[in-house]
Amino acid sequence: MPQLKPNENERYSYADYLTWNDNKRWELIDGQAFCMSPSPMRQHQHISKLLGRQIDAYLSDRSCEMYYAPFDVRFIETEDNVADDYIDTVVQPDIVVICDLKKLDD
Numbered sequence: 001m002p003q004l005k006p007n008e009n010e011r012y013s014y015a016d017y018l019t020w021n022d023n024k025r026w027e028l029i030d031g032q033a034f035c036m037s038p039s040p041m042r043q044h045q046h047i048s049k050l051l052g053r054q055i056d057a058y059l060s061d062r063s064c065e066m067y068y069a070p071f072d073v074r075f076i077e078t079e080d081n082v083a084d085d086y087i088d089t090v091v092q093p094d095i096v097v098i099c100d101l102k103k104l105d106d
Contacts, residue, residue, distance in 0.1 A: 006020060006026065006033035007033075010033075011030075011031035011032060011088070012028055012031055012032075012033055012088070013028075013031065013084065013085045013086065013087060013088050014028065014074055014084040014085070014087035014088070014090050015084035015085040015087075017033075017090055018084065024036070025070060025092060027090060027091045027092060028088055028089055028090045028091075029089055029091070030088055030089060031088035031089075036092065040094075044094075048068070048094050048095060051095060052066065052068065052095055055095065055097060059097065062099070063099065063101065064097050064098060064099040065097070065098050065101065065104070066095060066096070066097050066098075067095070067096050067098070068094070068095060069092045069093060069094050069095075070092045071092060071093075071096060072090050072091075072092060073090065073091050073092070073093060073096055074087050074089070074090045075087070075089040075090070075091075
């Protein structure tokens with residue numbers, strides 16, 4: 001049964017994270033759940049847009065790709081621990097640039 005929301009005092013994995021359906025944005029840092037702030041302020045979004053334009057222009061002739069939040073970035077300790085139940089850190093940065101395209105999945 002899917003969990004409605006995490007208890008901020010317990011440890012979780014990315015597999016747990018995928019079951020949360022409380023319409024909030026969460027991040028995991030070393031297995032600890034952090035509820036992200038509500039939608040960013042207008043000025044934050046404006047700055048993010050301007051940065052995104054600059055980064056996109058810089059990357060135009062490179063093999064890197066840029067993504068905006070919400071976009072899960074999972075930190076995998078070793079190639080042996082890529083299963084969702086081993087991953088305990090997942091964040092959603094405002095902007096992320098990925099240059100090793102083999103690290104992207106759907």
